Amino acid sequence: MNNKTINNIVAVTFLLIFVAFLGVSMSYGGRTRLVPIPIAVTSIILVLLQLYYQNIRPDVKLDIDTSDMFLKPIERNDAIHGQTAATTEVIEEGGKESTGILLVGSFLVLIMLVGIIPATFLYVFGYCRYVGKNKSSKALSLAVATSLALFLLFDAILKVNLYEGWLLSLL
């Protein structure tokens, strides 16, 4: 899937979200929907503009000045807003996006199952050892240090009752 297609998918997703907000807002009273509806409508118009520029007028650069939205853009060597980081960076040692999201998601699932501190220990050890390919001793010491620090800071000092996990609550 090329970049343009994915950009379109993202824009359409935003469009659907704004349409959903608009649709749900219709069921509210006058004062309740006074502000959300104009914002949703404006956002829908903006997304449609975005889709227009992406597909019908791809010659127009999307990182444009507000004035360029309505006037003909003039040639200039430097962008007014500064260059944003390139969307395709050279990946040195990185991984796939889906894997990255999955790794974070797995940490969330672990927290929900066993609680924050045990999950932290397991995740830090597992990540450092198997994803980072660090030595077991280093991974273990990082895991112990992190979970201990979090326990001391949040539980002991800040007196936050940390989540104990669904599995523990079954016992």
Added chain:
Amino acid sequence: MLEASIQGLVNLLNFESIIFIFLGVTFGLLIGFLPGLGGPVAMALVLPFVVGVPPAAAFALLLGAHIGTIYGSSITSILFNIPGASKSVSLCFDGYPMTQKGEGARALGASATAAFLGGIFGAIFLTISLPFMRALMLALGPAEYLMMAVWGLSVIATFSEGSVIKGLIAAGFGLLVSFMGMDPVTGTARYTFGSLFLMDGIEFPVAVIGLFAVSQMIKLYVKGGSIAKKPTSVDGAEIDSKLVWVGVKDCLIHWKLVLRSSFLGLWIGILPGIGASVGGIAAYAQAVQTSKNPETFGTGNVEGVIAPEATNAANEGGGLMPTLGFGIPGGEAMAILLSAFIVMGIQPGREMLTTHLDIVFTMVWIIILANSVITLFGLFTAHKLANLTMLPGNILIPIVLSICFTGAYAIQGRIGDVIVAFIFGVIGYIMDRYEYSRADMVIGMVLGLMLERYLHISLTLYGNLFIVTRPVALLLFLVVVYTLAYPFLRKRKMEKANAS
């Protein structure tokens, strides 16, 4: 005025107060470094310790903790692109790119110095402006606050990095997300889909943790390596610690920017609620407008760090005015300060700005001293802190995620917030990947409810034509129009320059 200022300083010159400033700042820095927690948390935690303590020492502890969290949040904004508070969002725009270029120590040095100078200039301006502030505060009402919120959104349109349309879409998304939960005006549950969890809406710190911290870690995994490489040489010599002093020198070179930003921060700070959120963005916008190299903003221009930091430092002094003068807290942190007043038997009100002016100046001096302590901390630890960004991602990622998810849980003690942080992390990653500004979304979230509340109050109090019937609101509306027209005016200026 001078006598009150001197008396305020004398109140502070005792061992207990000085120690409490150090303790408060240290504690605040630690809390500020942790995502999700912030000034209100730090102050709430130290509040029990002020009972039975002399007022000067009590305020030293409270305000020291609050100021400490602001700089702690600045550190994470600059080094990790994770703003701990809404006022630190603007530091990400240029602070993080500086870190990525290996100039993190320089950014921290500039930030620390700007905080020090901003605090001092803010205090000086405050002293001079005090007689006018009361009149200004009385002239401002809900209609004017509404216009300030609209101005904050118009600044997004003008100074959004990358595509303006995408920036506005992100802001619109943020505004709509802010409306989730109970409508404060009508009491209707909006966009909750029957969920009790969503009745309270999306917690702002949780969303920020997800949008910036979690998404940043996903991005780091995808990119590989570390956040920053070893800093490139400065003036031909690779000495990391020298970069800190380059940052200090930057502040002195851009002293006019520091002055302007401090003045801006002070006057915006007197607006309750709005000041904290809009101040940093307004400062960034004026830095872009007045810079000789506006095109370099967003790529690691040190001016983009100096301006917001100086404004944030001066902001605190301004924020004291509505809190002490009218008993209207400027934000959550000031609300806790107000409760401390009640505990100590001090009544905010007219007398604070007249007969008890020395107490006000005690707090101003605390802000100056706390900023001084922070500057020392910043200057001597910046190069060490910057080294954190050179840790390999496979070590940094699990540790930062652990801190983030724990912080997200600690806000309200709900596991649902951790899930929300994850969801916003994915949203934030996609937004960043396809150049929809997360900062604009955050600004939309902050200003959304404020905008709605003040609109309803304005319509109720002043009718539908309140913009026209309220002169100050009309003036601010014209400022909004000017801000939106600025790109067109700039374009015309460029066309004329090209033609000649």
